[in-house]
Amino acid sequence: LLKTNGFNAIRSSHNPPSSALLEACDRLGMLVIVEAFDQWNEPKENRLEGYQRFFKEWHAHDIAAMVRRDRNHPSVIMWSVGNEIPEQFRAGDIGMKLRRAVLSHDTTRPITQAICSDWGRVIRNWDELSDPAFAHLDVAGYNYLPDKYQTDHARHPQRVMYGAESFPKNGLDYWTLVEKHSYVIGDFVWSGMDYLGEAGIAHAILSDQPDRFFMSWPWFNAWCGDLDICGFKKPQSYYRDVLWGRSQIEMFVHTPIPRGLTEIISGWGWPNELKSWTWPGYEGQLMQVSVYSRCERVRLELNGRVVGEQPVSEQTKLAAGFEVPYEPGRLRAVGLIKGQIAAESTLTTCDQPKKLKLMADRSTIRADRNDLAYVTVEVVDANDRRIPNAEVLVRFSVSGVGELLAQASGSPNEPASFQTPERKTFEGRCLAILRPSGETGDIVLLADADGLESATVSIRVRQADSVWR
Incomplete structure (x- = not known):
């Protein structure tokens, strides 16, 4: 599913993957970063049930088990020794110990780790205080820190880096840096596919609803994936198709927002839009239509009539927005290059369920x-x-x-x-x-x-x- 939808690499956050997954990646040609730990000696946010209870006694054994089991898989390209570790900026000795542990079993692959903000003293003094987190790494993973790529490169020109986690709605910003800078080798979005837990970390809700970091019951899955829990494509996956040049044009229609309200989109969220022009009961009401394209301009037509035409570029986030009074029929988006039709996307009103x-x-x-x-x-x-x-x-x-x-x-x-x-x-x-x-x-x-x-x-x-x- 991931390869079909344009991905070529998986980061096994935040623990080693199953052997079955690695066998599938070997067969399909998917690259894998195998990750060991989500905690070292300190818990995250007072979650005392975590791996920190066992790290001191078991980290060397678990590193050995991971590397020795997986080192013969050609899909494995890097070993990650941690993700968003609470003591990442003040535990360089532990990082070096983990580096030596990995290299004692495999010297052929680089060591990496996913480094994040501390939302405190370090992020306010990044240039002076962040370097200890990277000292033991061959390749540096950055979680949600694209603004540090260029400044860190200026201080450390030899550092190879990548986005270890990124927000779906900021995909263009992250990917532009990958394409622009040779030292940024890739980007991993959080996440490729929906999963159970971290309920509603991605959400788009109306402004009269409670906005929480995690949504309460009945939310039960994270909803941040490019693919949903069944493997069906979500809007951000179609946008990524345009971003990566897999599609020239895609079109979505936002669910109607009641008058007087606005939409609140979480960090990992995406606007509540559908690939649909079937909106019974909303005849005559203005609908928000988004067209994503790498063409020079897009033109929108409804039932053969031109609604409007707009330029699209990286400055517009590869998007053009239109307001269209709903009427059943055929909505057509046309991508134009040098005034000529280069691509099109069509949505047609469905009949009754049959x-x-x-x-x-x-x-x-x-x-x-x-x-x-x-x-x-x-x-x-x-x-x-x-x-x-x-x-x-x-x-x-x-x-x-x-x-x-x-x-x-x-x-x-x-x-x-x-x-x-x-x-x-x-x-x-x-x-x-x-x-x-x-x-x-x-x-x-x-x-x-x-x-x-x-x-x-x-x-x-x-x-x-x-x-x-």
Whole structure:
């Protein structure tokens, strides 16, 4: 999923990855920074249950286990000895000890660490006080500190650096520095994919709602990923496609904001926008349309009429904004270079929900309990167009040589069991995961919902290989 969406590297924050992940990265050509610790001797924010309880006794053993297990994986490019360590600016002796521990097992890869602000004395006196955090590193990781790249390079011209964590909404700012400066070798966004925990660290809420660093129940996942928890693309992933030159133009429509209110976007958040021109009940109301492009200009058309035209550039954050009175039909964004059409993106109003649609990632899997089939479930109209505002309870049943292992939607704040045989769609879709019983034959998934045509998909289960490949 990550490689398909343009990424070429993973940082295993903040602990070593599974062997299965590294095997997949070896096979797919993904680069990996393997990271050991999130704490050394001191806890984070009085969280006394952390690894600091074991660091003194176990750090050498755990470094050895990590490096010796993973050093033969070609995907591994660096060893990280820590992330946002509380004592990072005053524990150079520990950093050197960890460096020696890693090098005693592998001398072929550089040592790195993710360094962050201390939100205090060091960040106010960075040039005088920050250097001890970097003394034991071959490559310096900076968490949310792009403003330090150039000044640190001036003081340390030989320092190689990268963004170890960055905010999705500031992607252009971070990536411009990567492209501009040879000593900045890359950027890792937080995060590539949504995850359970740090509930709502990324959010876009209305100004009459409580704004917290972590959102309260029913939020349950972080919501900061380029991909949601099911692996579906979110708006920031499409923006990154434009940023990286994978797409020339993308278009999104912001959910309506009630009069008198504004949107509050957290540090890791993204505006609440959808790839949709289906907004029943909002006829005649002004909609905010964002067009992302690396073309010179973008023109917006609604049902064949020109709404407006604007320049786009890095100065505009590769974005053009329009206000458009909603009417059903066809919204078209055109990218122009030297006055000629170079690219376009179109959104069309969907008809009423008609049926369910099932799409499996593979038609054949092995008769192995660890081989899974991922089935995307969509609510579509008569023309097979996904309806982005559809919230439908989908029921699942499975026959044949397999079972429903789990189901989920991408929603960050509608918690539900992953194992019950039903799921409400989010933005018109959800995901079902099938697992074979170990026998050969067929697995048949049936999905149905009230008022919609049901759908089935069949997965062929073949004999498992005798040797893992």
